[in-house]
Amino acid sequence: MNRNEGSAPVATTHTPSTASAPAMTSRPRGAGTGTTFTRWLGIVTLASMAAVALFGLVLSPEDVVQGESVRILYVHVGTVWVAYLAFVVTAVSSAAYLWRRTHSLTWDRIAGASAEIGVLFMAVTLLTGSLWGRLSWGTFWVWDARVTTTAFLFITYVGYLAVRGLGGSHEQRARRSAVVALLAVIEIPLVHFSVKLWRSVHQDASVAGRTTDVTLDGLMLFTLLLATVAFTLLYVWYVLHRQRVMTMEDALDDKGLDLALAERRREAATNGVSNGAPSATGEVTN
Amino acid sequence: MDLTPRTDEVAPPPPRRRGKRWPAIAVLVLVLAGGVVIVTQFLSSAIDYYCNVDEVGAKDGCEAGRRLRIQGNVVEGSVASEGNVTNFVVEFNGVSLPVRYDAGDPGGIFQECVPVVVHGRFTDGVFVGDEIEVKHSNEYEAQNADRLDQALTACQLEA
Numbered sequence: 461m462n463r464n465e466g467s468a469p470v471a472t473t474h475t476p477s478t479a480s481a482p483a484m485t486s487r488p489r490g491a492g493t494g495t496t497f498t499r500w501l502g503i504v505t506l507a508s509m510a511a512v513a514l515f516g517l518v519l520s521p522e523d524v525v526q527g528e529s530v531r532i533l534y535v536h537v538g539t540v541w542v543a544y545l546a547f548v549v550t551a552v553s554s555a556a557y558l559w560r561r562t563h564s565l566t567w568d569r570i571a572g573a574s575a576e577i578g579v580l581f582m583a584v585t586l587l588t589g590s591l592w593g594r595l596s597w598g599t600f601w602v603w604d605a606r607v608t609t610t611a612f613l614f615i616t617y618v619g620y621l622a623v624r625g626l627g628g629s630h631e632q633r634a635r636r637s638a639v640v641a642l643l644a645v646i647e648i649p650l651v652h653f654s655v656k657l658w659r660s661v662h663q664d665a666s667v668a669g670r671t672t673d674v675t676l677d678g679l680m681l682f683t684l685l686l687a688t689v690a691f692t693l694l695y696v697w698y699v700l701h702r703q704r705v706m707t708m709e710d711a712l713d714d715k716g717l718d719l720a721l722a723e724r725r726r727e728a729a730t731n732g733v734s735n736g737a738p739s740a741t742g743e744v745t746n
Numbered sequence: 747m748d749l750t751p752r753t754d755e756v757a758p759p760p761p762r763r764r765g766k767r768w769p770a771i772a773v774l775v776l777v778l779a780g781g782v783v784i785v786t787q788f789l790s791s792a793i794d795y796y797c798n799v800d801e802v803g804a805k806d807g808c809e810a811g812r813r814l815r816i817q818g819n820v821v822e823g824s825v826a827s828e829g830n831v832t833n834f835v836v837e838f839n840g841v842s843l844p845v846r847y848d849a850g851d852p853g854g855i856f857q858e859c860v861p862v863v864v865h866g867r868f869t870d871g872v873f874v875g876d877e878i879e880v881k882h883s884n885e886y887e888a889q890n891a892d893r894l895d896q897a898l899t900a901c902q903l904e905a
Contacts, residue, residue, distance in 0.1 A: 521888035526855055530886055597879045598854025608792040612784045619777035625770035659795045659817075661863055663884035675885040 493704035508690035538687035546578025551645035554638035568634035573702035605658035799838035854880035
């Protein structure tokens with residue numbers, strides 16, 4: 461916010477660029493959000509997504525009871541895992557922003573980017589869950605414990621994103637949303653254990669954390685783990701880019717502020733010369 | 747070079763974010779409304795989504811006179827369909843209950859030996875349902891030719 465990049469930034473940037481006119485069409489170095497790392501990450505992500513499609517749709521077997529519809533499992537569980545991860549990252553980044561020693565707007569932007577991607581993935585979870593519910597339960601929607609708590613978690617983070625859009629300075633946005641993020645993350649265990657806490661139509665977890673009693677066929681389990689890794693890579697890829705875009709947006713916002721201030725200053729200077737004296741005398745006569 | 751500090755400016759601070767505040771407020775209002783709906787649904791339905799067969803008439807909220815959601819396993823060999831009506835028996839904890847479902851195809855993966863939740867009311871000792879949800883287990887097993895015999899006796903899988 462307090463960056464003062466010279467009094468007339470528009471004039472200085474324009475002169476050298478006219479000399480190298482062809483360079484204007486190609487992207488200036490460092491202007492995009494891609495780096496060597498994210499490009500490689502992108503390639504690995506796309507390759508693993510292709511592998512998920514291959515294993516999920518072709519190589520993995522049908523289920524004895526559910527038949528083909530079991531294939532939804534890989535997207536449904538893979539995306540909800542990423543959504544949980546994203547919301548936890550949002551909470552940790554928000555805490556890092558609020559903590560004095562690590563206080564930085566970068567944490568706030570990571571939190572925001574992560575929440576956006578999390579909401580996106582959770583929307584996919586709800587959508588695939590609804591389709592799967594139609595196929596196996598016989599209904600698109602059930603107001604049971606798991607589905608209801610998941611819906612609540614989803615709209616909580618839609619609310620979080622809305623809070624980020626309320627305006628004010630970057631610091632205000634960061635502080636408000638960090639508090640919301642730290643409160644919202646508490647819902648995750650509630651959603652995860654809802655199938656244990658309350659009676660639910662939804663099945664229990666097949667790959668539970670502590671008990672090693674996995675109730676999944678071997679190749680199905682492999683496909684599910686592959687999907688989880690692929691969606692996680694996709695999440696990291698998206699968040700890195702989104703976070704960089706947000707940095708640019710904030711910089712643009714600050715730049716806009718600087719320009720507006722410079723304009724007002726110029727306005728004030730000209731007003732001071734021409735209108736300053738008459739208005740002072742006007743006050744005296746009144 | 748202009749080194750004047752900003753604080754001495756007479757002009758008011760310029761507006762930030764170019765007045766795009768109202769869509770966020772609209773979303774927040776929708777989120778709050780949605781949250782109220784979801785919490786209401788949660789308290790009225792999600793906490794005790796169903797009564798088990800053996801709890802009917804015994805547990806609070808499972809009185810036989812009211813509309814219920816009853817959970818039990820479809821008994822092997824009990825399913826008989828004719829036209830729009832499917833008759834079957836659900837069983838849980840050793841208590842069984844005859845069910846008449848008269849809303850067409852039960853849907854989902856409805857079959858013998860799977861646990862189901864039936865929505866409906868009692869009429870003359872028979873539970874008449876108009877909605878069925880099929881619970882499926884969290885067990886997934888590959889279907890292949892070698893194991894077709896196993897697939898036919900799904901009751902063993904559920905046990």
